Amino acid sequence: MDMKTTPVDKDLPFYAPAGGEVDLFEHAWRNRLPLLIKGPTGCGKTRFVAHMAARLGLPLTTVSCHDDLTAADLVGRHLIGDGQTRWCDGPLTRAVREGGICYLDEIVEARKDTTVVLHPLADDRRVLPIERTGELLEAPAGFMLVISYNPGYQNFLKGLKPSTRQRFVALSFDFPAADREEAILVGETGCEPMLAKQLVSIGRSLRALKDVDLEEVASTRLLVYAATLIRDGMAPLSACRAALVEALTDDTEVAVALMEVVRATFGK
Numbered sequence: 001m002d003m004k005t006t007p008v009d010k011d012l013p014f015y016a017p018a019g020g021e022v023d024l025f026e027h028a029w030r031n032r033l034p035l036l037i038k039g040p041t042g043c044g045k046t047r048f049v050a051h052m053a054a055r056l057g058l059p060l061t062t063v064s065c066h067d068d069l070t071a072a073d074l075v076g077r078h079l080i081g082d083g084q085t086r087w088c089d090g091p092l093t094r095a096v097r098e099g100g101i102c103y104l105d106e107i108v109e110a111r112k113d114t115t116v117v118l119h120p121l122a123d124d125r126r127v128l129p130i131e132r133t134g135e136l137l138e139a140p141a142g143f144m145l146v147i148s149y150n151p152g153y154q155n156f157l158k159g160l161k162p163s164t165r166q167r168f169v170a171l172s173f174d175f176p177a178a179d180r181e182e183a184i185l186v187g188e189t190g191c192e193p194m195l196a197k198q199l200v201s202i203g204r205s206l207r208a209l210k211d212v213d214l215e216e217v218a219s220t221r222l223l224v225y226a227a228t229l230i231r232d233g234m235a236p237l238s239a240c241r242a243a244l245v246e247a248l249t250d251d252t253e254v255a256v257a258l259m260e261v262v263r264a265t266f267g268k
Contacts, residue, residue, distance in 0.1 A: 014187045015044070015051035016180050021171055025052045028169055034122040034145040036165065039173025042219020044184075045148045048173070049103045058142065059100035061091050065110040071117045074104075075130055087133055096121070096128045099142030107147040108160055115164050121145055122167035152216075178204060181220055189227040198265050199223045202240065205261045212254050218244055236266040 025048075028035045037045045046062070053060035063074065076090040095102035107115060120127045126139040147168065149160060176184060178200050185196035206218040222244050229239035240262040245255050 012054045013047060013050045014184075015047055016176070016184050016187060018173075018176060018180060021048065021173075022052070022055075024169070024171055026056070029056060029144055032126065032139075032141065032144070034147070034168045036160075036168035036170040037146065037148040037173060038151050038170060039148070040152055040175065040219065041150055041216055042221035043173045043175050044220060045173055046103075046105060049101065049146055049148075053101045056101075058144070059095075059098065060103060061095040061100065062103045062105060063091050065104055065106050065108075067109060067111070069110040069114055071114050074114065075117060075128070076132075078132065092117070092121075093128060093130065093137065096137050096139050096143055099140045101144045101146055104145075104147045106149055108149040112161065115161065118145065118147075118164065119167060122164070175203075175207065175217075175220060181223070184220060185223055185227045188224050189231055191227040191231045195227060195230060198236075199226055199240075202244070202262055202265050205264075206244065206248075206258060209257070209261070212249075212257050213251070214248055214254070216248065218248060222247055237262060240266070 025035060027033075029052075037048070039045050049062075050060060063069075072090065074090045074092040076088050076093050078085050079088050089097065092102055092104075104110070104118075117128075120129060121139060122145055126143070128137040128139065129135075130137065175181065181200045181203070182193065182196040185191055185199060186193055200223065203218045203220070203223045225247075226239050226243035229243055230236050234242075237259075241259060245258045245262070248258065249255050
């Protein structure tokens, strides 16, 4: 199979590279290595994978992992209908059969016994055993396994087992530097550069707050939402309240503190 990189064109999902992540992804793809992407919520992990799938001309299967995700949800199960029993492939199995990228988003949210099914796919065997059908699927050259998670949520109950982690090459994401984050807002929404600069300044100020209790800080995704609303004609204070403040907290006092940061930029 030809594994050359598809040339970049205007139809690619917008993505502003931070450093060597595009190069690493392409090296992993060419050498049939699975990839682990670590980083906070809303920093661009999913967009990066979508961008790379389009860049390489590959179909992309995305699975959003959750507490109730089972191995059968990924691999498949027998279904009963019209008096017959038939096998139905899960998204992981379909991706292995057809080739392309299978992206498991927030993998640590899945049950730990579920991730074990990935092990033979993520080492040099590159196979997927399907016990219920007796099949042993060999991943084609065009298949790539990518997983992601947010290290900030890790604890003794939710973490990636070393036996899983050490089957992947890994890449760390963080929130972009100010100039790159501004470029992302402009490229993603078409907003004016000055608005992008103002929103990025607010985002960085919110992330730096030490005296408020937030489970998550303002993500690049939320700044994009705010820019989208303002560009569509919404008042900046109202847009920032909806896209940033109310999305980050349910606490009235914390919301007041966050709005003070917003007002410092956009006034009363």
